[in-house]
Amino acid sequence: MLTNRQLQILKVIVDDFILTAQPVGSRYISKKETVDFSPATIRNEMADLEEMGFLEKLHSSSGRAPSEKGYRFYVDHLLSPSTLSSREKNLIRESFGKKTLEFEQVVEKSAGILSDLTNYTSIILGPEVFETRLKQIQITPLSHEKAVAVLVTNTGHVEHRVFSTPLEIKATDLEKMVNILNERLKGVALIEVPERLNKEIFSLLKEHAEHFNDAFMYLRAALANDNSAKLYVGGKTNILMQPEFKDIDRIRSIMSMIEEEKDIASLLKTSDKGIQTMIGHENPFIALQHCSIITANYYFGNQQVGTLALLGPTRMEYNRVVTLVEELSRHMTETFREWY
Amino acid sequence: MLTNRQLQILKVIVDDFILTAQPVGSRYISKKETVDFSPATIRNEMADLEEMGFLEKLHSSSGRAPSEKGYRFYVDHLLSPSTLSSREKNLIRESFGKKTLEFEQVVEKSAGILSDLTNYTSIILGPEVFETRLKQIQITPLSHEKAVAVLVTNTGHVEHRVFSTPLEIKATDLEKMVNILNERLKGVALIEVPERLNKEIFSLLKEHAEHFNDAFMYLRAALANDNSAKLYVGGKTNILMQPEFKDIDRIRSIMSMIEEEKDIASLLKTSDKGIQTMIGHENPFIALQHCSIITANYYFGNQQVGTLALLGPTRMEYNRVVTLVEELSRHMTETFREWY
DNA sequence: TTTAGCACTCGGAACCAATGAGTGCTAACA
DNA sequence: TGTTAGCACTCATTGGTTCCGAGTGCTAAA
Numbered sequence: 001m002l003t004n005r006q007l008q009i010l011k012v013i014v015d016d017f018i019l020t021a022q023p024v025g026s027r028y029i030s031k032k033e034t035v036d037f038s039p040a041t042i043r044n045e046m047a048d049l050e051e052m053g054f055l056e057k058l059h060s061s062s063g064r065a066p067s068e069k070g071y072r073f074y075v076d077h078l079l080s081p082s083t084l085s086s087r088e089k090n091l092i093r094e095s096f097g098k099k100t101l102e103f104e105q106v107v108e109k110s111a112g113i114l115s116d117l118t119n120y121t122s123i124i125l126g127p128e129v130f131e132t133r134l135k136q137i138q139i140t141p142l143s144h145e146k147a148v149a150v151l152v153t154n155t156g157h158v159e160h161r162v163f164s165t166p167l168e169i170k171a172t173d174l175e176k177m178v179n180i181l182n183e184r185l186k187g188v189a190l191i192e193v194p195e196r197l198n199k200e201i202f203s204l205l206k207e208h209a210e211h212f213n214d215a216f217m218y219l220r221a222a223l224a225n226d227n228s229a230k231l232y233v234g235g236k237t238n239i240l241m242q243p244e245f246k247d248i249d250r251i252r253s254i255m256s257m258i259e260e261e262k263d264i265a266s267l268l269k270t271s272d273k274g275i276q277t278m279i280g281h282e283n284p285f286i287a288l289q290h291c292s293i294i295t296a297n298y299y300f301g302n303q304q305v306g307t308l309a310l311l312g313p314t315r316m317e318y319n320r321v322v323t324l325v326e327e328l329s330r331h332m333t334e335t336f337r338e339w340y
Numbered sequence: 341m342l343t344n345r346q347l348q349i350l351k352v353i354v355d356d357f358i359l360t361a362q363p364v365g366s367r368y369i370s371k372k373e374t375v376d377f378s379p380a381t382i383r384n385e386m387a388d389l390e391e392m393g394f395l396e397k398l399h400s401s402s403g404r405a406p407s408e409k410g411y412r413f414y415v416d417h418l419l420s421p422s423t424l425s426s427r428e429k430n431l432i433r434e435s436f437g438k439k440t441l442e443f444e445q446v447v448e449k450s451a452g453i454l455s456d457l458t459n460y461t462s463i464i465l466g467p468e469v470f471e472t473r474l475k476q477i478q479i480t481p482l483s484h485e486k487a488v489a490v491l492v493t494n495t496g497h498v499e500h501r502v503f504s505t506p507l508e509i510k511a512t513d514l515e516k517m518v519n520i521l522n523e524r525l526k527g528v529a530l531i532e533v534p535e536r537l538n539k540e541i542f543s544l545l546k547e548h549a550e551h552f553n554d555a556f557m558y559l560r561a562a563l564a565n566d567n568s569a570k571l572y573v574g575g576k577t578n579i580l581m582q583p584e585f586k587d588i589d590r591i592r593s594i595m596s597m598i599e600e601e602k603d604i605a606s607l608l609k610t611s612d613k614g615i616q617t618m619i620g621h622e623n624p625f626i627a628l629q630h631c632s633i634i635t636a637n638y639y640f641g642n643q644q645v646g647t648l649a650l651l652g653p654t655r656m657e658y659n660r661v662v663t664l665v666e667e668l669s670r671h672m673t674e675t676f677r678e679w680y
Numbered sequence: 681t682t683t684a685g686c687a688c689t690c691g692g693a694a695c696c697a698a699t700g701a702g703t704g705c706t707a708a709c710a
Numbered sequence: 711t712g713t714t715a716g717c718a719c720t721c722a723t724t725g726g727t728t729c730c731g732a733g734t735g736c737t738a739a740a
Contacts, residue, residue: 025733038683043734061689061733101486101502138480140490143679146441148498150480150490158488160498162441236576237595246588248580255577339483365702378714383703401702401720682740689734696727703720709713 002052007078008035009045010054014066014074018315021243023063068280068314071292075277075318082319084327088117096331103156106335107232110308110328115235118321120312121258122234125268127155131304132190139178141171149222153190155300156339163222166214177215180204193223229269229306231261244290244313253287258311268307271295275326280314292316296329300336308332342392347418348375349385350394354406354414358655361583363403408620408654411632415617415658422659424667428457436671443496446675447572450648450668455575458661460652461598462574465608467495471644472530479518479559481511489562493530495640496679503562506554517555520544533563569609569646571601584630584653593627598651608647611635615666620654632656636669640676648672 002010012032013024026039026046035042046064049055054070057063066074084092095113100106107124114122136152144167150160165174184201185193197220205216236258245251257263263285271278271293278293294316295309308329310321342350352372353364366379366386375382386404389395394410397403406414424432435453440446447464454462476492484507490500505514524541525533537560545556576598585591597603607623611633618633634656635649648669650661 023733027733039733040683040685040735041681044682047735057734059690060735062691063733099504101504135482136480138478138490140476140478140492142475142492142496142498146496146679148490148492150478150488150500152480152482152488156482156486156502158482158500158502160490160500162496162498164439164441237592237599240588240592240595248586248588248591251588251591252577252580255580259577363702367702379702380704380714380716381712384713387704397703399721400704402722403702684739685737687734687736689732691732692730694727694729697725699722699724701720701722703718705718706716708715710711 002049005037006045006049009042010049010066010070010074011078013046013055013064014070014078017065018317021315023058023065025063028063066315068282071279071314071318072282075279079319079322081323084323088324091117092327092331096335100335101156102158103336104232106332108234110332111232111234114308114310114324114328115238117324118310118312118317119235119238119241120310120316120321121236121238123258123264123268123309123311124232124234125265125307125309126157126230126232127300127304127306128229128269131300132157134185134188134190134193137178137181137185139174139181141165141174147174149219151190151223155304156336161222163218165218169215174215177205194220197223229265231265233258239311242313242315244315250290254291257285257287267293268295268309271307271309273297273305275322277318277322290314292318294318294321294325296325298329298332298336300333306332342389345377346385346389349382350389350406350410350414351418353386353395353404354410354418357405358657361655363398363405365403368403406655408622411619411654411658412622415619419659419662421663424663428664431457432667432671436675440675441496442498443676444572446672448574450672451572451574454648454650454664454668455578457664458650458652458657459575459578459581460650460656460661461576461578463598463604463608463649463651464572464574465605465647465649466497466570466572467640467644467646468569468609471640472497474525474528474530474533477518477521477525479514479521481505481514487514489559491530491563495644496676501562503558505558509555514555517545534560537563569605571605573598579651582653582655584655590630594631597625597627607633608635608649611647611649613637613645615662617658617662630654632658634658634661634665636665638669638672638676640673 009029012029012035016024016028026042029035029042030037030039046055050057050064053067054073055064056067058065091113095109100109107126111122111124133154134151135154138150139147140150141147142162145164146162147165148160148162150158152158180201184204185196188196202216236255239245239251239254245254267283267285274297276295278295280292281289283293290313291311292314293309293311295307297305298308299305308325310325312321349369352369352375356364356368366382369375369382370377370379386395390397390404393407394413395404396407398405431453435449440449447466451462451464473494474491475494478490479487480490481487482502485504486502487505488500488502490498492498520541524544525536528536542556576595579585579591579594585594603625607625611618614637616635618635620632621629623631623633630653631651632654633649633651635647637645638648639645648665650665652661
C-alpha cells in the first residue's frame, strides 16, 4: 500500500503533469506550499513510486510523468471532482434552458457544449436501435414515381426515406396502405419492422390491389433499417491543440478512426454503465493508445440508453471533465424525460 | 512571350514538382527523354523563367519550383486534360449506375468518389436556397404538444422540422391548416415562405379557429429558413497526407475553416460558372494560401445551381483533377435531370 | 528517518566541418 | 549567335563535438 506521503506526491505529479505536459522534478515538488519535504526525500519516494509502476521517466535524468497505471490510480483514488465553474454552469443552463423538440438538436448541442468547455473531442452515440419503436409512419407521394416515408420513433427521432413507387398507384390506394401500416406497425421495435412487413403485412396489403406488390417491394427496401446507431462528434479539431499530438501520424490515425465511426461506435457500445474511464491501452485500438475516453450513459425513458463520450489525451483534466460529462448526461436524460 | 523551349521546360518542371513535391534541377530535366538540351542551356532558360515570375527557388542553390503565377500559366495554357483511367470510370459508373432517389444520397456519394479518387478534400455546396421551391408540406402530430412538418422541395430535397403545437388543437383542424398551406405555398420559393405566411396566410388561417393563432406562431418559427446552403465534405483527413502540410498550424487553420463552413460556403458561392481554379492567394483566406480550389457547377433543372469543389495543395494534380471534377458535375447534373 | 552534498546522466542548443545537389558565370565551340 | 563544358560558389543537410542545465541516485552526516 502507498503511504500518505506517496499519495500526496503522486497527486501533485499527476495534477502538475496534466497542467503542463512537462515531466515533474523533485525540486519543483518540494517548493509547493502543500509539500514540506526536501527534494532528496521526494526523490526517494519517486523512485519507489516508479518501482511500483505509477511513474515513468522519459530518460534517466528527466523528471517523472505518470504512467497509465498512475493515471488509473489517480482516477480511482485521488480524484477530487471539481464543481462546475460559473462559466460552465451558465453555458449549460443557457443551452438547456431553451426548449428543444428534436432528439438531434439536443444531442448536437450537448456535443458542442462538451467539446467547447473541455477542448477535447466529444462523441455521442445515439440510443440503441433495437430499443427504438416506431410511433408513426406517413407516406407522401413526391412525383408519379417517388414517395417519401416519414418515420417517427418514440425517442422523438424523425427520419424520412424516399422510395420508388410503381406508376399505377393511386393516392387513395396509398392512403389505405398507410392506414394498414400504421395500424400494424405502431409500437413495433424498428428492428422488427422488416420482419413484420414480410410476415403479416404483405398478405394484408395483397388483398387490396395487385400493384401493391410492387410498391411493397420498394417500401420494404426503404424501411430496411441500417442498424447503425448514429455518431455525433463535436470539436474534431480540438485534438490538434494538444501538445502530445504534434505528430501528424498520430493525428491521422485518430482522425480517420473518428471518421470511420464503426470502431468508435462499437467501443462506446460495449462500455459499461455509469461514468467510465478508459485510459491509454485500456482500449483495444492502437490509434487511441495515447488517448483516454470518458463515457457516461444517458437514458431515454427507462431502458433505452445512449452513450456520451469525451476523447482526449491520456493527460486529461480528469477532475473537471468527469463532472462535466456526468452533468451533461444528467441534463440529457432529464430533457428526454420531460418529453413524456 | 515564352519560347517553345521555355514552355516545354516549364511544363516539365510543373509536372515533376506536382508528382514529387521536390524542387527540380537542370540536370534532372536534361535527362528526360523529351528534352534534348544540356543542363547549362536549361539553367539559362530557368533563370529567365524565374525572372518572369513563373518559377521560384527555395534558396540560392536549390532547384526550381513553380510559383503561383507558374501554376496559373500551366493551368491556363499547358494543361493536357487527362482521360479517365478505367479505375476511375468504373468507380463512377458503378456509383451512378444504381438508381438514387434522394438529393443527399447523390451528393454524398459524389463527394465520396471525388475525395477517394483524388486524395484531396471534396466539398459540395447544395443548390442555392433562393431558387428552391416548396413542392409539398405535410404536418403530422407527434404528441399532444409536438408536431412535425415535412417539407419537400422541387430539388428532391426532403426535410422535416419539429415544432410545438398548442394543446387545444385538433387533428381535423390541423388537416385544414395543412390544406391551406399546401394550396397557398406550393411552388413558392423557400425563401419567400416566411413572408407569405405573414401576409396572406395568417389572415386566412385566422378565419378558421382562434388557436391557430398560437399554432401559427410555432409553425412560422419552424419554417423560418436558415438560408445557409448545406455543405457536404468528403475526405477531410486527406489533407493530412500532403507533405506540404506537415505543419500542424497550417492543418489546424484549414481544418477549422472547413469545420466553420461559413467562409467556405461564401467562397464557393461567389465562384464563377464553369470549371474554375483558384490557385494559392487567388482566394482571400490566409488559411488557404497554400491551397488550390477547383470548382464546377452542377445544375438542377435549368436555373438552380450548386457547386462542386475540390480542395488540395497548390501542388495539385490539375490535369487529372480537372477532368474528374468536370465529369462528376456532369454526372450529377444528368442524374438530377432524369428526375423530371 | 530525513537531508545535504556530490557525481553522474542525458536531452537540447550551439557550433563546426564535410558532403552533395544545384546554381551562375565565363569562355570555348559549332 | 546560340549552345555547352567547366568551374567557382551557395546553401541545406548530416554528423560529430562541446557545453549547459535540469534532474537523478547514492552516500554520509544530522
